[in-house]
Amino acid sequence: MFKNITIGQHYPIESYIHNLDPRVKIIITFLFIISLFIVDNFTAYLFVVLFLGVVVILSKVPFLMVVKGLKPILIIIIITFLINVFMTSGQVIYTIGPLDITREGLRQAGFMGLRLILLIMGTSMLTLTTSPILLTDGIESLLNPYKRIGLPAHELAMMMTIALRFIPTLMEETEKIMKAQKARGADFESGNIFKRAKSLVPLLVPLFVSAFRRADDLAMAMEARCYRGGENRTRMRQLGITRKDIYAVIFTTLYIGLVVYSRIYWWYHEWKKH
Numbered sequence: 001m002f003k004n005i006t007i008g009q010h011y012p013i014e015s016y017i018h019n020l021d022p023r024v025k026i027i028i029t030f031l032f033i034i035s036l037f038i039v040d041n042f043t044a045y046l047f048v049v050l051f052l053g054v055v056v057i058l059s060k061v062p063f064l065m066v067v068k069g070l071k072p073i074l075i076i077i078i079i080t081f082l083i084n085v086f087m088t089s090g091q092v093i094y095t096i097g098p099l100d101i102t103r104e105g106l107r108q109a110g111f112m113g114l115r116l117i118l119l120i121m122g123t124s125m126l127t128l129t130t131s132p133i134l135l136t137d138g139i140e141s142l143l144n145p146y147k148r149i150g151l152p153a154h155e156l157a158m159m160m161t162i163a164l165r166f167i168p169t170l171m172e173e174t175e176k177i178m179k180a181q182k183a184r185g186a187d188f189e190s191g192n193i194f195k196r197a198k199s200l201v202p203l204l205v206p207l208f209v210s211a212f213r214r215a216d217d218l219a220m221a222m223e224a225r226c227y228r229g230g231e232n233r234t235r236m237r238q239l240g241i242t243r244k245d246i247y248a249v250i251f252t253t254l255y256i257g258l259v260v261y262s263r264i265y266w267w268y269h270e271w272k273k274h
Contacts, residue, residue, distance in 0.1 A: 009168050011128045016244065017059035018129045022138025024245045028252050029126045035259045036115050036122075044262035045114060051255045052122055059129050069124045070117060077116050084109035127164055134237070136161040141239055166214070173210050177203055 012018075017025070032051070039045055056066055070077070090104030127135070136157045143153035178186075181202065 009124075009127060010131050011061050011065065012131070013060050015058060015060040015129070017055060017125070019244060020129075020248055021239055021241055021245045022130050022134040023141055023239065024241070024248055025126055025130055026135075026138050026142060028248065029123060031252055031256055032122045033119065035256055036119055038259055038263050039115075040111070040263060041266045042110070044259055044266070045118075047255060047258045047262065048118055051252075052118060052125075054251075055122075055125055059125060061125070061128050066121050066124060066128070069120055073116065073120060077113050080116060081109045081113045084112050132161050132165045135164070137237075137239055162218070166211075169214070170207070170211060174203060174207055177206050177210075 032048075035048060039048060056063060085101055085105045086099045088102055088105035088108050090102035092100045093103055093106075094101040130138070139160060140153050140157035143151060143156060147153050186199065186202065
């Protein structure tokens with residue numbers, strides 16, 4: 001399961017999306033997340049799917065690699081779907097014991113499930129197409145204006161990037177610890193949900209020890225290389241906006257415009273019906 005986590009992983013390849021400025025990719029990702037919460041009808045979701053599809057194709061990242069990131073949260077998607085199906089009041093179309101399935105519940109469940117799927121796929125594209133170093137530089141550049149109010153831009157950017165980078169590493173470490181404890185007779189799969197949660201407690205101590213050890217090793221390595229972040233720090237690759245970035249911004253602006261238009265049109269259509 002842990003091998004399926006794609007957030008924090010980088011897929012190194014030469015593509016249109018990989019060559020975009022990291023600041024542009026971060027802003028586009030935020031706009032994409034916002035657009036998911038603007039959409040309120042299935043027609044508008046077609047624009048979202050088409051936009052994400054174009055990004056995946058231009059990135060040259062294998063589609064199966066993007067999709068496999070959904071496996072770890074599959075249970076969350078299913079639970080969210082079921083809660084919306086059975087807990088939303090409206091026109092009843094089917095009854096299962098004391099629970100009613102409503103037309104509005106199915107519609108809401110479809111929205112929420114699709115929103116979660118697109119959210120994970122869209123955000124994972126940022127880390128899959130951007131190296132940790134460029135991601136740090138992009139976040140720091142976007143946070144630089146806030147230095148005037150005392151915000152440590154470089155330190156925050158470095159912390160966020162290291163946290164993202166170590167997600168797959170910690171998941172891999174967790175899987176190794178689980179296999180080691182299974183070889184010693186530990187059982188993580190039998191029993192109810194509370195028993196399974198309790199059986200995971202022995203994983204926490206070695207995992208935290210490993211995480212602190214890795215953090216200490218990283219700090220030692222940075223100190224040994226005389227790393228000093230912040231002011232007067234030079235970069236091998238200077239960030240700059242190119243024609244590709246402008247085209248990407250124009251394409252994203254058109255996409256946001258279509259999503260907003262579909263939302264306004266839907267509101268107007270509903271208002272006219274009532």
